[in-house]
Amino acid sequence: MRTSVMSRSVYTVINIAILLFILIPFLWMLSASFKTQIQILSPDHMFSFTPTFKNYLSVFKEYDYMQYISNSFIIAAVSTIGALALGLPAAYAIARHRMPYFSLAILTAKIIPGITYLVPWYILYNKVGLIDTFAGLILSHMVIGLPLVMWVMIPFFEAFPAEVEESSWIDGCSKVRTFFQMVLPVSVPGIVTAALLSFIFSWNNFMFSLILSGENTKPLPIAVFNFMSNTSINWGALMAAACIITLPVIVIALFAQKYVVSGLSAGAVKG
Template structure:
């Protein structure tokens, strides 16, 4: 009995330590966004300080942050939609015709580091005059988002009963109509899960935008990076910008948590 109680206490303490370690950086980021530069650098003001909105005002007035928010939203939304339009039919075809070799290729494309694509992308996009354009950024994000969506959706489509599809075809429904009206609604948890994760990936992506974007298409991660100068760092504005870029991801995660969990769980069970 004592051993069980001791194990529970130790397990609870370990959970508390892990949670504190995970949440403290977010706590510091949020509180620092409401502090002055001197308060951020002084440990005495870690918990006790007078909040100010000066950093947030500076982010939008001095750095034109709304422009970068718009760019990130356009790239993330359109790259996710494009990946869904191409990825859902492709995943359905792979699942129904059991193209396991192609499925393996998609998995390899998913796990390859994104930096391996940058040099060929830059050369190709430069030749096509797509550097610093939304088309170039959207296409680059789709190269990662597309195999990710397909990888999640293949198990969903594989588990859909073949008999239901065949009965629909016998009744005169086309394969495309069956896919749109019967298969997709049943697979909605997986679609929501994959699209949200693809959107978050695009929203947070730094590397692709750093190489392929310019002043016209600069996204939020690049804008945040620009707060770090060569001689000094505007910590207050940097933390305010970091809070702004993090807030949509947190909201999406909280609102769609049950869909993500159910989607990943359902996709992990085949048949």
């Protein structure tokens, strides 16, 4: 009895320690975002400090973060819609008719380092004037979203009972209409997973935007990164900016936890 109580409390302590270790960097980020530069630089103000909102105010007033947030949102939202528009019908066709080469192409797109595309895109974008345009960035972010959509949706459509569709065809409904009116509405959970993953990965993307964006289209990650490259680092404002980027994705992920986890590890627990 005694040992079981002991081992249980040890167990609890270890669990809490692990979770704390995961959370500490975020807590550090959050607390620094409410400190003045002086409080961050002096060792006495580690835990006791009066929170200031100056960092957040300066991020919005001096550095025009509203613009970057809106850029990021436009790119992530439109590229997600684009990836769904291309990916949903394709995933359905692949799930119903075996198309191994196509699946292989999708897998390759997931494996290939992003930077492989970046060099040729950079050259081509320069030629056709797509650098620093929303169209250019959205196209590049669709390359992130499309494989995610296919990856989530192919198994989802495969699991959809074929008899249901067949009975709809027999009733005289065309295959195209069946897809839009029957299959898609039932597939909402899968579509939500795919859309969330696509949105999050576009929102977080750094490498593509670093090269392909400019003053007109600069998304949040690049704005924050440039912020740091300024002469002396204003840590408080930097951490406030870091909180502003991270908060939306964490909120989305927590609300849709089940979907995101299954999406991120899709295919891993099949065999």
